[in-house]
Amino acid sequence: MPMFSRRRVSRRASSNICCIRRELLESVMEASRHSLPNEFAAGLAARGDTITEMIIIPATRSNFHSASFNYHSILGSFSAVGTVHSHPSGYIIPSAPDLRLFSSVGRVHIIVGYPFGEDSWAAFRKDGTRTELRVV
Numbered sequence: 001m002p003m004f005s006r007r008r009v010s011r012r013a014s015s016n017i018c019c020i021r022r023e024l025l026e027s028v029m030e031a032s033r034h035s036l037p038n039e040f041a042a043g044l045a046a047r048g049d050t051i052t053e054m055i056i057i058p059a060t061r062s063n064f065h066s067a068s069f070n071y072h073s074i075l076g077s078f079s080a081v082g083t084v085h086s087h088p089s090g091y092i093i094p095s096a097p098d099l100r101l102f103s104s105v106g107r108v109h110i111i112v113g114y115p116f117g118e119d120s121w122a123a124f125r126k127d128g129t130r131t132e133l134r135v136v
Contacts, residue, residue, distance in 0.1 A: 002027075002036075002073075004133065013032030015107070016049055016087070016134065017046055017049055017050070017051060017081055017082075017107060017108045018049050018050075018065065018132075018134060019049055019050040019051065019133060019134045019135070019136045020050065020051040020110075020123075020133045020134075020135055020136070021051065021052050021135075021136060022048060022054065022135050022136065023129070024051060024052060025051050025053065025121070025135060027054065027114055028040075028042070028054065028084050028086075028110070028121075029112060029116040029120075029121075030116075031054075032056050032086035032112050032116045033116050034083055035086065035088075036114075037088055038084050038088070038089060039086060039087065040083055040084075040086040040112075041057065041083065041084070041085040041086075042054040042055060042083070042084050043056075043080045043081060043083055043084075043106075044055060044057055044080065044081050044082045044084055044086075044106065044108065044109075044110070045080060045081060046081045050121060050136060051081065051108070051133070052082065056076040060093070062117055064107070073133030075107065080105075080106060081106050081107050081108055082105070082107055082108040082109045083101060083102075083105060083106055083110070084109070084111075084112065085098075085110075085111060085112075086111070086112045086113070086114075086116070087104075087111055087113045087114070088114050089111075089113070089118065090114040090115070091113060092111045092112070092113040092120065092121065092122045093111075094109075094111060094124055094128050096117055098111070098128075101129045102125070102126050102127070102128055103126055103128075104129065106126070107125070107126060108123055108124070108131065108133070109124045109125075109126075110122070110124075111124070123133070124129040
């Protein structure tokens with residue numbers, strides 16, 4: 001199963017996302033390391049209750065302080081359930097712009113922080129409250 005997707009595919013995602021594929025999380029960490037010193041950002045797609053893919057968003061712009069993309073690019077993907085982005089600072093608490101994004105796009109959002117290791121990420125709901133995702 002591919003980790004990256006540019007296709008618009010209809011995959012039934014559960015309204016209760018509770019898991020993320022280990023291989024996908026490792027790919028997110030690698031992409032975040034590769035993007036240093038800038039932020040990395042992508043959409044997330046799920047199958048059932050598990051996040052399975054990143055959705056690469058065309059024309060994403062990033063720097064050390066932020067990453068931005070056209071919301072319509074991700075909203076057009078029927079499989080999108082949320083977003084993932086990195087914080088090169090290592091601080092994995094959502095900023096005010098992060099909270100605005102969370103409330104307008106998707107159901108689950110992930111922030112990964114430097115040094116982009118196994119324990120340097122967190123998942124959040126639309127309202128910015130932290131949620132648990134099991135790595136499978």
